[in-house]
Structure formats: C-alpha cells, structure tokens
Amino acid sequence: ERQLEADRILVATGGRPVRPAIPGRELGVVSDDMFHLERLPERLVVVGGGYIAVEFAGILCGLGVDVTQLYRGPMFLRGFDDDVRGALADDMRRSGIDVRFEANVARLERTGPHVSVDLTDDTSIETDLVLFATGRLPNTGDLGLEEVGVELGPTGAVVVDAHSRSTVPSVFAVGDCTDRMALTPVALAEAMAFVKTEFLGEPTTVDYAHVPTAVFSRPQIGTVGLTE
Numbered sequence: 414e415r416q417l418e419a420d421r422i423l424v425a426t427g428g429r430p431v432r433p434a435i436p437g438r439e440l441g442v443v444s445d446d447m448f449h450l451e452r453l454p455e456r457l458v459v460v461g462g463g464y465i466a467v468e469f470a471g472i473l474c475g476l477g478v479d480v481t482q483l484y485r486g487p488m489f490l491r492g493f494d495d496d497v498r499g500a501l502a503d504d505m506r507r508s509g510i511d512v513r514f515e516a517n518v519a520r521l522e523r524t525g526p527h528v529s530v531d532l533t534d535d536t537s538i539e540t541d542l543v544l545f546a547t548g549r550l551p552n553t554g555d556l557g558l559e560e561v562g563v564e565l566g567p568t569g570a571v572v573v574d575a576h577s578r579s580t581v582p583s584v585f586a587v588g589d590c591t592d593r594m595a596l597t598p599v600a601l602a603e604a605m606a607f608v609k610t611e612f613l614g615e616p617t618t619v620d621y622a623h624v625p626t627a628v629f630s631r632p633q634i635g636t637v638g639l640t641e
Contacts, residue, residue, distance in 0.1 A: 421583055421611060424571055425604070426556070428549035428589035433460070437521030440528050441543035444469065454478060454541035458530050460518055461546030462489030464628050467501070469544055471631035474510050481538060483516040483530075490628065494640040504632055551590040558584075568592060575618045577607050585611075594621055 430443035442450075444465050455478065459470045462484035474480045482489075482505070489512075490498050505512050517533040521543060530538040551570040559565055564572040564580040570592035577585045587607055588600035599619065606617040625637035 419583075421585060423607065424553070424556070424558070424579075424584065424586040424590055425588050425600070426552040426590045427600075428595060429552040430465075430545070430549050431547065432545050433518070433547050435518060435520055437523075438545070440521040440523060441545045443545050447544065450542075456540040457481070457542050457544060458483060458528075458538055458540045459544045459546060460484075460530075461544075461548070462486060462491070463546060463548070464490075466544075466546035467505075467628060467630045469546060470505065470510050470512075471508075471629075474505075474508055475631065480509070481511040481513065481540070483513050483518060483532075485515070485517045487514055489514070490634075492640075493628075493634065493636060496641070497634055497636065501630055501632070501634060505630070508631060549589065549595065551592050553590055566592065576610050576616065577603055594624060596624065596626055599624060 430445060432438040432441065432443065441460070447469060453476060457473050457478050457480050459466050459480065459482040466482060466484070467489060470480050470482045488495070488498050488502070490501070502512050518530055519533045520531045522529045522531060524539060527539050527541055528543055530540060530543060550568050553565060553569045553571060558571065562581045563584050566572055571579050571586035571590055573579050573586050573591050577587050577591070579586055585607055587603035589595045593599070599621070602619050606619050609615040609617040623638045625635070628634040
C-alpha cells in the first residue's frame with residue numbers, strides 16, 4: 414500500500430512470452446516454465462523459429478531429449494543470412510533434432526500422460542512436453558500507464574523518443590517493453606544512454622544500425638553488419 418514519488422520514473426519491465434491462439438494451448442509451456450520443470454521429458458516439441466526456440470531445442474537435445482522443432486515458415490531465424498540459417502538447420506538435424514519447416518500446429522490434445530500435437534496437414538506428433546516459443550509482447554499490462562497519459566503502441570509497447578522519454582515527460586522506458594530491438598545488450602545500452610542523458614548532462618542516444626548479435630544454438634551463431 415506504499416506510494417512513491419520521483420522526478421523521473423523508468424519503466425524497464427521487459428517482455429512476456431505468449432501462447433498461440435489455438436485449442437489446447439494451456440497444455441503447452443513457455444520459456445519461463447522451462448526453469449521449473451520437475452523432471453526432464455523424454456520427448457519435446459518446440460514450436461517456433463526464433464532465438465528462444467532454436468536455443469532450447471539445442472539445450473534439451475544436448476541433455477538427451479528427443480526434440481522436434483516446428484516452424485510455420487520456410488526457414489527459421491528470420492532476418493539472419495540465408496546461408497547461415499541453412500547451415501544451422503543442417504547441423505541441428507545432424508545432432509538429432511527433427512527440424513520441420515512449413516509446419517503449422519492446429520491444436521494440442523491430452524492423450525493419457527502425453528500430449529498430441531495435431532498439425533494442419535492432418536498429421537500428429539505424440540510428445541511429453543510442448544514448448545511454445547512463438548514470440549513475446551511488452552510486459553506493460555496493469556501498470557496504469559495509459560491512465561496517466563503514457564502512449565502505448567498496438568502491442569502494448571511504450572512509445573518513446575530517441576532519449577527513451579515517453580509521452581509523459583517524467584516517464585521513461587528502456588528495453589523490451591519499448592519493442593525497439595529486443596536484445597539484452599541493446600537494453601543495457603539504452604539504460605546507460607538514459608543515465609548519461611538524465612544524470613550526467615551528456616545527451617546520448619543509441620545507434621540501432623548493424624547491432625552485433627549472437628544465437629546460442631548448437632553450433633552458435635554470431636553476426637554483425639549487412640547480410641548478403
């Protein structure tokens with residue numbers, strides 16, 4: 414019941430994982446849940462094609478789990494160089510991961526102690542655990558931001574200027590809750606720029622061009638600059 418006041422408020426609440434809008438989605442878990450599993454599953458289906466999907470597929474495969482990764486598009490890790498993506502897919506398959514593209518999940522159903530993943534092509538996969546790594550949204554719900562005049566974008570992201578200031582002059586936001594570039598080092602850079610601008614008298618902005626990034630897949634990917 415405490416109430417705090419300050420000249421500046423910095424919102425840095427990150428993002429939250431989302432489940433796809435399909436029947437039976439409550440039978441799957443999201444990345445947050447992976448750190449609280451009571452036991453290691455024998456079989457895992459990963460749904461998604463981004464950083465989190467690829468990384469958890471490699472982690473669980475390395476621990477001896479029978480992993481299938483499903484992605485709805487023609488190739489995972491959208492935005493990365495095509496040659497790199499193709500090479501990674503080949504290496505993941507050689508390591509034992511069943512990587513499937515153009516695979517759309519229609520529904521999940523409980524089959525005794527297991528879960529049936531039904532695809533839109535009328536095939537199904539029986540598994541012990543389904544991990545939804547199908548995207549994240551800004552974690553801004555129930556904060557009352559809009560009630561005080563802070564503008565939010567269509568996904569709930571805090572709308573900010575180049576100095577991370579929102580539409581309310583005393584409210585700032587950095588990191589994934591702004592949906593600018595959802596990378597940990599970028600969030601750190603935004604925070605450091607905020608400190609320099611607001612507390613050290615050194616107006617600083619973040620350059621989002623050609624940000625280096627890494628995917629902790631097996632093998633790992635590191636990239637910077639323009640793709641071909």
